[in-house]
Amino acid sequence: MPRRQLPAPDAGDLQPSWCRLWLWIQEHRQLLANLIGQTRSKDITEKLEQAGALLEPMLEQVLKELSRSPSNDLLMRAYVCLVELEHRASNKVERHWDETGKVSLDDETYVLLPPLRHTARIGRNEEFFALSDELAIDGALHLRFRWVNIPYGQRIVRQRITELANFQDKSSFLVAMAPFASHRDMHWAASPDDARGYDHRVPMRCGGSMDKAAMEGRLKSILSTAWDAGAHVLLLPELVVDDDLLQHCKDWLATENLREPRLRLVVAGSRHCHEGDNFANRCTVLGAAGDVLWEQDKRSHFVIDQQDALQALFPGSDMAKVFEPTSLGKTITVAETEIGRLLTPICLDYIEGDLWTKLGADMYLVPAMSGNLSRFVDQAKTMGGRHGAASFVCNAQDSAAEEKCRLAYLPFKTRPVVRRLTSSSEIIPPLFTVEVRLK
Known part of the structure; x- marks a missing residue:
């Protein structure tokens, strides 16, 4: 050629x-x-x-x-x-x-x-x-x-984020992951008669929390536990932080966190964000005062073909295939901070999106909802070798197996130390923290 x-x-x-x-x-x-x-x-x-x-x-x-x-x-x-x-x-x-x-x-x-x-x-x-x-x-x-x-048709936006400033005198910062909810905590809607998707797939949506009071209690406990632990960054899972929970998180940061702003960033998972007839799978990143620093829309569709996964979301349904008909994101926000570049791909975007890999980051902060994280482990190793990146994945998973609930990868030959913290509410698993060295 x-x-x-x-x-x-x-x-x-x-x-x-x-x-x-x-x-x-x-x-x-x-x-x-x-x-x-x-x-x-x-x-x-x-x-x-x-x-x-x-x-x-x-x-x-x-x-x-x-x-x-x-x-x-x-x-x-x-x-x-x-x-x-x-x-x-x-x-x-x-x-x-x-x-x-x-x-x-x-x-x-x-x-x-x-x-x-x-x-x-x-x-x-x-x-x-x-x-x-x-x-x-x-x-x-x-x-x-x-x-x-x-x-x-794609767009890259570089944004300076000052929330992670003033770390020059610190030897490390703390990342917390809180897989506090799973798909079982959420309403799911599908239209079996509307098989209009690729290969006759049925469109589905997440309709928000089933028990809003219980979920707010869990989230409050997670925020308090992360604050008590001195976490600087908190990562939540995909599709379990609906509009009401997002507002609860903003309010908590604007009141409780501001008395001593230990939490600098909260990657508030993602939600189906409705805009007229269309909707997006959107991740919102909050600052210490609960203000929105940036938002990232998912750039790939989610599909389910496995019958066990379908029955978990839609018990008793005879649907064969479903998909998430979201409007795909055309913009990637590259967050530049004093401790490095942050990217927030949502779930499969981290694995399948070539542009995420080409851009590179010091830290990938990934909200996910996946049956397992084996593919994420392989990708984290690739990102570590290609960019020297750390990767953190918080998975909406109610399994007792911790390796299915979170991933913390640092490009070291020894595995990072992951601490499991207890919280006041009955959350299994609760909260995990990882220390990242700066000196």
Whole structure:
């Protein structure tokens, strides 16, 4: 297949030029890594100083030569231009967190992402699993910024979140997971005569809590227990935090938490959020005062074909297949904090969404409703190797087996210590906490 030719941009418009150069470097990354390894650091430093003084003319000349074979001279000149572009961007990013570079090349859209902080890789090198070749080569090249291709119709929003600030003097932060409810606690609605979905699937919806008072009591107990434990981040499951429970959570944070705001973020699971004839599976993330920091809509449909799972939701039904006919999310919010980048994919989005993997995060906070978490474990290992990421999954599951209820993955060779906390209400399982080191 012939190599796609990107249009030659104006070198004076640095972002398109930077994107084009970065894409070219990716095609020759191994050659460049080998060249860097064979070049004296003094020589590289001299070339970097030259690029700092003469970037624009050097960049213009390099862009004209990219259609040639990647000689050592061209690779090195392209590399020092790329490093200088990163250096200039680093200063800007520190001043303007919310600015995201976006360019269009050959009818494709690329978004610039600043470096991850690798929060979960604090410690001795021998403690960690090896990074993937891609990340290891980036490390060898000292390349930190990435240009990510965004599919047509999709949107990436970078948002600065200050709720996790002022951790410079702390040695760690605490993540809590509370699988406090399951599908058995919720109303489910389906229309057997409306088999309009793919392969004659029946559309279904979650209609909210069956016993609102009981669920509010559980949630209050979880919030209090997490606060008492000093948790900074609380993660709740998918499709068990309906509108009423979400409001209860907001009210509790606005009153109880504000007297001493220990809880900084609450990833309040998800709910079916109705908007006219359509609805979305929406995750809402709350701040210390109960304010909405961001919301994330699920980007993949949920389907059920297994009869045992169908009977669990709709006892006695003769339906063969059901699906969740939600409007799929077109936007991904990338939350940038002082302890790293956070992403909140909902359940299968974490496993099946290529864009979640390409974007990368320091922490994935995943509300889920799944029969088991084996696929999530495999994906957590992939995210850990590719991005050095920590992953936390809170599952709406009433099993007594803890491994079905929550997942905490840190990219260490030793398993993270997960503490199980008791709460005042009868919740099985109750609350789990994991400490993530910062120093």
